[in-house]
Amino acid sequence: MHIPDGFLDITVATITYIMFFIFGAYATKRIKDTTIPERISLVSVLAAGIFAAQMLNWPLPGGTSLHFVGGALAGIMLGPWLGFLSMSLVLFVQALVFHDGGITTLGANVLNMAIIDVVVAYFIYRTSIRIFGPKHSVRATAAFLGGWLGIMLAGVAAGLEIGYSPSFPFGFWVTLPVMAIWHTILGIIEGAITASTILYLARRAPQLISSEAGEAE
Amino acid sequence: MNLSRRALIAVLALVFISPIFGVILADMAGFHEPLDLAAEALNLPDFTENFNWTPFLDYTVPGLPDEAGYIVAGVIGVGVILVIGLGINRLVKQR
Numbered sequence: 001m002h003i004p005d006g007f008l009d010i011t012v013a014t015i016t017y018i019m020f021f022i023f024g025a026y027a028t029k030r031i032k033d034t035t036i037p038e039r040i041s042l043v044s045v046l047a048a049g050i051f052a053a054q055m056l057n058w059p060l061p062g063g064t065s066l067h068f069v070g071g072a073l074a075g076i077m078l079g080p081w082l083g084f085l086s087m088s089l090v091l092f093v094q095a096l097v098f099h100d101g102g103i104t105t106l107g108a109n110v111l112n113m114a115i116i117d118v119v120v121a122y123f124i125y126r127t128s129i130r131i132f133g134p135k136h137s138v139r140a141t142a143a144f145l146g147g148w149l150g151i152m153l154a155g156v157a158a159g160l161e162i163g164y165s166p167s168f169p170f171g172f173w174v175t176l177p178v179m180a181i182w183h184t185i186l187g188i189i190e191g192a193i194t195a196s197t198i199l200y201l202a203r204r205a206p207q208l209i210s211s212e213a214g215e216a217e
Numbered sequence: 218m219n220l221s222r223r224a225l226i227a228v229l230a231l232v233f234i235s236p237i238f239g240v241i242l243a244d245m246a247g248f249h250e251p252l253d254l255a256a257e258a259l260n261l262p263d264f265t266e267n268f269n270w271t272p273f274l275d276y277t278v279p280g281l282p283d284e285a286g287y288i289v290a291g292v293i294g295v296g297v298i299l300v301i302g303l304g305i306n307r308l309v310k311q312r
Contacts, residue, residue: 006264007256031309040309044302045224048295052231055276055291056238065243065250085305093297098290099265099274159255168259175255182251205220 001069001154001183002094002109005102007162016161017107023115024088027081035082039210043082046074047089054090058189066186071117071154072147072194076125077201079211080118087114108161112154120153121146121194126211134212139202140195147194148187155183225299232291236284239276 008016050070059065070090074083091109094100101109121143128142159179163172201208256263265274272279273293278286 001250001252003252004263004265005268006262007252035309037306037309040306041221041302043305044299045221045228047302048228048298049224049231051294051298052228052235052291055235055287056231057243058238059242059245089298089301093294093301097271097273097294097297098276099269099271100276102265155251158252162252162255162261163259165259165261171259174258178255178258179251182254186251208220 001113001158002091002101003105003112003158003162005104007102008105008108009165012161012164013104013107015107016105016111020107020110020115023084023111027084030081031085039078039082042078042208043086044089046077047086050074050087051090051093054094066189068193069113069117069151069154069190071113072121072143072150072190073197074114075118075120075122075150076143076146076194076198076211077209080122082210083118083122084114087118090114108158112157112161116157117150117154121150122211124149125198129212136199136202140199143198144191144195146191148191151187151190152180152183155179155187228295229292232295233288235291236287240283240287 050068050073053068053070055067057065057067071083071087074086077083078086088110091101091106091114095103095106095109124146125139125142128138128145132138156176156179159176160172163170163175165171168174198209206212273290276287276290276294277283278289281289
């Protein structure tokens, strides 16, 4: 889902960079005000894990492939602010060191994978735990839905961003269905991986799921 | 063994098996993301190769075969992330 250089109109690239900076400034303030320093070391360890997991591409029948994105896992484990920081770190290194995702499109890639995916999954998980309680069945369902919907909405956002082009008016009517349909399917696998990872952590190291403790708010 | 060390060993294990999925199977299947399909529909231009600044483009390392380059690129990526993470740690602890 990494948008390369050349795919975005200058207006969209600028707007998405502005959204990235505004969210980033607010997230930094929240991290400074509320974060326990011990949590910070988790940011880079999780970022390293997500970076490595994204290198595993799984080919699918029909000529497409998928890789785990990880924004939902970051949102649920670290909350929206540190989750954003962790995913942004992954996207920065991918763009700057490996040119995976463009530099002009970094704002859009951060918006889709480090903001939308992270926040959607965090919100679904946190709300579900609050309403239904911290049971394994709730954790699994909420993490699955968070992973699935997070990727689906991130895909929809990417479809809208690349579909907006002055040279192709209403291009998003072409790109949006492709991105929405594919990511609705691929999101099921993202949801399954997110749910199994969260269930594993809930059993072995529940202190790592900060969104359950309310620390992330 | 502490949690971070165990996590890092798992991360490096992922990096070492990554060429099976990221290079060999991807080449066999013809790597294609939904984003590429959407971009093809509008004929959007990809400037990645014309406007490049890194020797490690697409997780390759100059002079190494793709499979070995993918592993080395993975180790470089993990290393850069951890070094930046150490910097963030220091900044937070200084405040």
